[in-house]
Amino acid sequence: MKLLRLVFKNLFRHRLRTALTMLGIATAVMAFGLIRTIVGAWNAGVTGAAANRMITRHRVSLIFPIPLPYRNEIARVPGVTGVSWANWFGGVYGDPNDFKNFWPRFAVDPETYFDLYPEFQLPPDQLAAFKKERNACVIGRKLAQQHGFKLGDVITMEGDIYAGRWQWVVRGIYTGRDPSTDETQMFFQFAYLFEQVRQREPGRPVDAGFYVLRVGSPDALARVASAVDTQFVNSRAPTKTESEKEFQQSFVQMSSAIITSLQVISVVIVAIILLVLANTIVMSVRERTREYAVLKTLGFSGRQLAGFVFAEALVISLSGGVLGLLLTFPIVKGFAKALPTFFPVINVAPITMALGIGAALLAGLAAAAIPANRVVRMPIVIGLRTVG
């Protein structure tokens, strides 16, 4: 107990230095938490994917539409309990240079789409209103908040994939069932897209962008995938069917180089924590060389003294780590605000917190290693002679 008091007394000898070191570690742990959270947000689509949903798209690439009549043929495949479809609309809302003005817009089948996505929770009266009106749309709660859209508001945008000016009336605002549900999307009736394009660009076909399938049990995934794809293998639009998780994963893959660099940076951060902390410990030990020699003379063993050094390093690194974790939450919030819509779902995961503390702990141990070793091996006479 007394020895522990010595550790604390030592910590408070250079209050400013100890505080600065803790702050330095806190900063690094915060950056670590932020980066891990960003990487996690990238994967949000994958974690949010339902185990019993599949996506069927054009084999060659997602940019090619697939024919509408496929719907019935897919529905007949054994194991499929529901089919819906959607089209990526694109579009330009307001100033295209403002990131806030970009959010996913899909033309969907109002009768089936929300059945297949139970995580998009829409009050029944709003769903009914959405089904009734051709130019109605449903938007996510977060999107509504960001732009101040209310029920009955009109959203106008310029088409890019589909030409002309487009207008919708907000008839529903959905909320996410889970924390990982994307609340920034917008849905409108596929029929509206179909009719408008026929009017505006006669002769241009409008097909389904991709189909969403629900299967009875996750065990059926592989069987359904091959059954669906075999059916269309020789048609004019061959398909690729995969679980929603794999589909989302392919989007994450597209940015894998950026994710990898972020992971490299998070290792660099651990190195920075180490340097800041090692610096402080090295300095403290050097200043106290004579004291350690005195303690040795009094009969303390080298190991006990090394224990002091380690204890000091760990107290600093752990308090810094905890402080850093507390700071992670506001910084993540601020970051999400600076880049809205890039990451519709951004949450600090428990594993991130654990890793942050773990990194601080590891750095504490590593930082103390060299100075502790120095203390153990220092001959008493040399230590006593040292001038700080």
Added chain:
Amino acid sequence: MMRIPFSYIWRSLWARRLTTALTIGGVALVVFVFAGVLMLARGLEATLVETGSPDNVIVLRRSATSELSSQVDRGTADVLEAESGVARGTEGRPLLSREVVLVIDLYKKKSNALGNVSIRGVSARAMELRPGVHIVQGQPFQFGTHEVIVGKSIASQFKGVTLGAQLAFGGDRWTVVGIADAGGTAFDSEIWGDVDQFMQAFGRPVYSSLSFRLANPGGFDQLKTRLQADPRMQYVELKHERDYYQEQSKTLATFIRILGIVVTTIFSFGAMIGAMITMYAAVANRTVEVGTLRALGFRRRSVLGAFLIESVVLALVGGALGVALAAFLSFARISVVNFQSFSEIGFGFALSPGIVRSALIFAVVMGVIGGFLPAMRAARLNIVNALRAS
């Protein structure tokens, strides 16, 4: 006023080598990340901006954000080919390429994952229009056949894309007859073939875009105004190729920059604290020395300056080290999907004098901020008390 000699500063740093090295290391890492992020954003921009030729104009449908979402019909192409503002080639034919841009999936070598690859159908004038694109292996594709050429970035990153290989897309097989080097531009990440063959295979009745060379390089605005008055050109938009490609890089480059700046700002805070700790310790250890200097007649300002310079030297050495480390990144190339064109784009880290300057300024700022408070403490020491300190 007498200045404290630089050798004093230098020797003080040398006397505490380990601490000095640790502090320099911290600054170096921060500057490394800072420079690396800027290099990445710049590399992306350079790749895309270089893709556009200064005298070329691209025609897209009005308010289309990329070639992928654009549609231009044959009538418009015919009107433009007859236009006098379009440069003429060797046989008096207009230097205009009718193009279609689509995306196909190929497997990547490294991760075995599907990657999006742009395929571009071009007309006979395309190579003349883009003198930067050269065939380095094999030969150009023949028009009217199912032959294609692939960019070198595609050839090196995707499976089964070698000379003589067959690619399957659009319900057909396509033979790779050549590998093209486009000088590090976005065309290195594309597959080129005959526009008519591609349109037929994909059942697509309209072009994505038209590209042409200006007859008079300075005459863009004039031509644009004239064509805008033409009722047949109402639904299209003319853009300098450079501007178009600059826009294509914007979202991703901005994203990389914002992410990088947020991260390095936080980092730099950590490095400044590191410098501060070192400098406070330096001041505390040398209280007697500072007292002696003051007793010898050096002013407070000189002491402040000496400690501040010491901190700046630390930071500058760290900064130089960080930039030197970052320079090695120039050898690395990365490939990600640019969501504006929904296809892979390969690019590298590009170091520029501007980035070196920003990185070093950044380091000096860290040194000044980190060293200022400790230097103030040294300058404010009372001579008698300082000399008495143990």
